[in-house]
Amino acid sequence: MRSLNAQLTQYAEYHRDPRNIQTHLVGVPMIMLAVVILLSRPVLVLGGLPLTAAFAVGMAVCVFYFLLDLRYGVCMALVIAAMLAVGQWGAAQTTVFWLMSGIGLFVVGWVIQLVGHYFEGRKPAFVDDVIGLAIGPLFVLAEVGFALGMRNDVRLAVEQGAGPVHRRVGGSVS
Template sequence: MKTAGQWLDEYGASHQNPTNKLIHWFCVPVIYFTVAAFLYAIPMPFAEKSLFINWSAFVMVLVAIYYLRLNLALGVLMAAFSFGCLWLSHWLDLHAAFPLWQIAAALFVLAWIAQFIGHHIEGKKPSFLKDLQFLMIGPAWVFGFLLRKVGVSL
């Protein structure tokens, strides 16, 4: 199994252009949030939707396990970000003027368009075309950068 550092370095190899990196710094967390929001918006059978009883929370537990297996510090940071996405989904579901799934859909499409523009600028294909696991590594790459900046080895 590759280490977190190996995954992040391989992902980073196709994200060297400063413009593409900046686009990814914003769009990858947005896309991650939209997936959490889409999952939150799916009704759970036999349960009233709440902050902790929803499809997003269920999937986020599995995602946290994945990241924790890669690296403890990265896993904790990603779990915290996941909870933030879950909380924001819950809040928007209760208070937004539009249905959560519509907000998520708009953000999802815009963020992916921006990502493909970034890859066009970079001149490299998105990493997930090589290995679908890079869809999970993208969010970790953003937070892994922060961890490395404060001296945490991945």
Template sequence: MHATAERPIDRFFASYSADHQHPTNQLIHVFAVPAILWSVVALLWCIPVFGTLFKTGVWAALAMFGAWMFYYRLSRPIGFGMLAAFFFMGCLCRLLQAEYGLGGLFKLAVGVFVVAWIAQFIGHSKLFEGKKPSFFTDLTYLLIGPIWVLAKFYRKMGWKY
């Protein structure tokens, strides 16, 4: 299918792209958006689990599953790509927790979150884009950013989404 505004994913990407025209802002997003996504996963990973039924990371797993369902409904290829990304992020959280403890993972996630958001706002400042971030209009765009970056990768690889 040719990328038109017919599918919801194409409408989301067209709107998101309109707010991300400057090449420097786009480059910032390619690094900052995945960093923010990982940091949110890691922060959810750190939420305590009470009882013995579940282990650390269950809140992150539930959030990743919910987001994955949203992505898979928009596009199966994007859904599978995000499944791989979420699997990687979960494994990274588990490895970092094993190495540095839950407190260390939490501190790292907070640091990455803050630095990546500062980069995002610099990209949207008058220095570069000069437009407010898309999620100021609709919070759904907090979920669109990661797949917009993934779709850029798909296009570079010649893959359809």
């Protein structure tokens, strides 16, 4: 398995335009929540515990994040736990609400993402490496942390590998 810095650097190579990063701060959580909501039905109750595909996927992704980095793993586990709670609530609503909220968030989130990649002038990272679907939420968390002055060692490693964040204007970098 590639290291945290290698994973974030590869993902960052597709995300150097600040407008693309900004769209990801909105679009990625929307898509992530949409998937959690949609995978929160059906519920299988085992030993009094509600189990869903959302829970199984969430736990698998948490293991992946913990293997990459303990601190990011804890933060991502908290985010996923909150999304699982929202997903469980959404799945308990009417079928129309459950489907419309899940599909609506998914579609709008991807539209926002595609606008960002239009600015970037590059396809999404997961097109070349499907692991980008798991790294995207971690990238968003890392970018928020970087903006708050956290994990500068990781930020510097990512910038050294992927280059600095810059704005593209008409196909050229400014």
